[in-house]
Amino acid sequence: MSPHARAWLKWALGGAALIALPLVVRDRYFLHLLVTAGIFVLLASSWNLLAGYAGQLNLGHAAFYGIGAYTSAILATKLGVTPWLGLFAGGLMAALFGLMLGVPALRLSGPYLAITTIGFSEILRLVAMNWVELTRGSLGLYGIPPFTPIRLGNWLEIEFRSEISSYYLLLVLVCASMAIFRRLTTSEFGLSLKSLREDEIGAASIGVNISAYKLAVFTISAFFAGLAGAFFAHYQRLVSPDTLSLGETFTILTMTMLGGLGTLVGPVVGAVLLTFLSEGLRFVEDMVKLDVRMIIYGVLLIVTILFMRGGIVGLWNSLRSAGRAEE
Amino acid sequence: MELLRTDNLTRYFGGLCAVNDVDFELASGEIVGLIGPNGAGKTTLINLLSGVFPPSSGKIIFKDKEISRLKAHQVNSLGIARTFQVVRVFKKLTVLDNVLAAAVDRRRMGPWGLVARAILGRGEAGEARDRDEAHRLLEFVGLSSYRGELAENLPYALSKRLEIARALATNPTLLLLDEPSSGLNPSELNGQIEIIRRINRQGVTILIIEHVMKVIMDISQRLIVLHYGQKIAEGPPTEVYRNPQVVEAYLGGETNAEH
Numbered sequence: 001m002s003p004h005a006r007a008w009l010k011w012a013l014g015g016a017a018l019i020a021l022p023l024v025v026r027d028r029y030f031l032h033l034l035v036t037a038g039i040f041v042l043l044a045s046s047w048n049l050l051a052g053y054a055g056q057l058n059l060g061h062a063a064f065y066g067i068g069a070y071t072s073a074i075l076a077t078k079l080g081v082t083p084w085l086g087l088f089a090g091g092l093m094a095a096l097f098g099l100m101l102g103v104p105a106l107r108l109s110g111p112y113l114a115i116t117t118i119g120f121s122e123i124l125r126l127v128a129m130n131w132v133e134l135t136r137g138s139l140g141l142y143g144i145p146p147f148t149p150i151r152l153g154n155w156l157e158i159e160f161r162s163e164i165s166s167y168y169l170l171l172v173l174v175c176a177s178m179a180i181f182r183r184l185t186t187s188e189f190g191l192s193l194k195s196l197r198e199d200e201i202g203a204a205s206i207g208v209n210i211s212a213y214k215l216a217v218f219t220i221s222a223f224f225a226g227l228a229g230a231f232f233a234h235y236q237r238l239v240s241p242d243t244l245s246l247g248e249t250f251t252i253l254t255m256t257m258l259g260g261l262g263t264l265v266g267p268v269v270g271a272v273l274l275t276f277l278s279e280g281l282r283f284v285e286d287m288v289k290l291d292v293r294m295i296i297y298g299v300l301l302i303v304t305i306l307f308m309r310g311g312i313v314g315l316w317n318s319l320r321s322a323g324r325a326e327e
Numbered sequence: 328m329e330l331l332r333t334d335n336l337t338r339y340f341g342g343l344c345a346v347n348d349v350d351f352e353l354a355s356g357e358i359v360g361l362i363g364p365n366g367a368g369k370t371t372l373i374n375l376l377s378g379v380f381p382p383s384s385g386k387i388i389f390k391d392k393e394i395s396r397l398k399a400h401q402v403n404s405l406g407i408a409r410t411f412q413v414v415r416v417f418k419k420l421t422v423l424d425n426v427l428a429a430a431v432d433r434r435r436m437g438p439w440g441l442v443a444r445a446i447l448g449r450g451e452a453g454e455a456r457d458r459d460e461a462h463r464l465l466e467f468v469g470l471s472s473y474r475g476e477l478a479e480n481l482p483y484a485l486s487k488r489l490e491i492a493r494a495l496a497t498n499p500t501l502l503l504l505d506e507p508s509s510g511l512n513p514s515e516l517n518g519q520i521e522i523i524r525r526i527n528r529q530g531v532t533i534l535i536i537e538h539v540m541k542v543i544m545d546i547s548q549r550l551i552v553l554h555y556g557q558k559i560a561e562g563p564p565t566e567v568y569r570n571p572q573v574v575e576a577y578l579g580g581e582t583n584a585e586h
Contacts, residue, residue: 180446187445188431189438195417195428202415204399205377205408206429206497209437216438 018171022164031163035235037275038170039228044255044267045181046224051253052262053185054217055197056105057114060121061252064094064222066128066244068229070135073144073239083147083234087227094226095219097124102218106211109200118246125244140240147234166235173231177224182264184220193217197262247294254297257304260313269312274300330355330501330532331376336385338371345371347556348385353501358523358533360547360564364576367553369536370412373503376534377409378402389501404434408499410490412506412536418479422470425478425489426461429496464492468522484515491522495531502526504535508542520545552576 022031047061071093072086081089104116128135135141147160147169160166184190195203196213204210233239242248255274260266278293285292308315331353338346346368353359361369375382378399387395394402417425436444445451465471468488473481478489487507494502508519520542527533527546537543543550543564550567552560554576560567567573 183445183448184442187441187451189441189445191420191424191428192431192433192438192441194420194424198417198419199415201379201399202411202417203428204379205403205411205415206493207400207403207431207433208428209398209400209433213438216442220442 022167028163031167033275033279035163035167035170037272038174039232040252040255040271040275041174041268042177042228043225043252044271045178046221047252048256048261048267049181049184050217050221052256053190053197054193056214056217057110058117059114059249060101060117061225062244062246062248063121063124064098064225065229065248066124067094067097068226069233069239069243070128072230073141073233074134076145077141077143083145087230090230091223091227094229095223098218098222099215102215105214105218121244121246121249125241128241128244138241140238142238144233144237144239146237170231173227185264251297254301258300258311260311263313266311266313328355330390332388334386336375336387337383338375339383344556346375349558351551351558351561353532353534355532356530357549358527358535358547360543360550361534361536361553362543362550363553368556369553370505372553373409373505373536377407377503403497406500407503408494408497409503410494410505410507412509414486414490416478416486416489418477420478421474422465422476422478422481422489423461423474426464426492426496427457429493430457430460461496464495468492469518484511488522495526499531501532501534504533506536506538508537508539516542
């Protein structure tokens, strides 16, 4: 079989498995976990574009997630805008804030940029906490409508109150987003981002307009995080300032680092793995009455950075090439 | 024919005048050596010409257009490429990707143009045309067999050559080389000289900073000498080395010797 055909077969099998999964495992709780994992796949992958490919250490990514969620939630509850439009409005609003955060990033790098982005995200969290008329503060916005049903003629209506239909909707969103990430990162645009990450002065010397590329990547990354947020709002139907918390960013960061920073598959692996792991830890938490999850995340992060910089994907690749060398 | 000219070019760093009122010209097709003792302002001059920072005063004219205030990427898009004294290759990219990154045609398209192309499924990095060009350049500098290697794994001498290939991939008319021979052993030096000559033969004008006497005497048609930021001499190599001011700058004059 040609490598091309084999690649196609691999994709087709993977796709079929993802489509069949909820039909085989009909447990609602399991489906809910899959949806949560899918949201984190979007968040981690979009963060990865910024941090892993372009080398811009944004520690305020949850802010984009929160902006997307609040935008769509407010549009739906206050103005009756359909969630289908809200989904993209959430993405676009986050993109706008991404562009805004990109401006200070033009002058800052490394730890200075990281600290600025933390400040940005904390300011927005405080706004969400205190602008009670708009956001209902720490109570959160509730009563957010789910995605309105899709009617195909008179005979088929798909509604989005159940986990299973939400799963399929998210599957479409995630697959489309991943296809875009794949194209972006393997394109001339992606190569430009990587050159920026490696050496800004070197990149400028070969004609890369550093400022323009930074703004572009901040905007794109924020758009996808906002999209994830808007989806979350209509799935969970409750948005609270917790979505914008630093803990959320830290979770996204750990997933990406564990899976493999600067790789396409890494954030996916990390997001799925940690979503299920943290659910498993819930039982332990109930027993010991302690936030075990964050402790485990911290330890995983340290171990990853010390012993496997490339994350799980990096480890896998080096094992595979070692295996090949032996053959 | 004049390709580049500076008028009263000056750059201060705080109170220190690193480049002081320097006028010079480069003609199309020349190889010009830029020499001077450590701290003479040579690298600062190249940084000014390549747009890393703007001059404090004075002008840079390239192809009859003033470029003094342009950013580095704009200067590059007009046809000036450079290498660095301390190499700035993209360490975590392969040798081939280093060159491909430079071969992207950014004169026509900004980031959003490239994003649109990528999403539409075009503009895959290293399209056939770029790839051929990159292979040709790697062949030219003798790095073909390393193309899949990460740049950080290259020995120093080869990473210097990679920088040259990367600079050439942007199709420059003027190439600024900042000490391309530092850290090379004598046998590597000859290879390097040959490469620089061949680049020049293809019509690229070259301004080269160099400390290695053999290289500078071998290849430059003309020398410019900087000392404490000022141009103190200019002319054919053999003449310049007999110039008493140059000798004094390098060896210390009688007055300096007493201290």
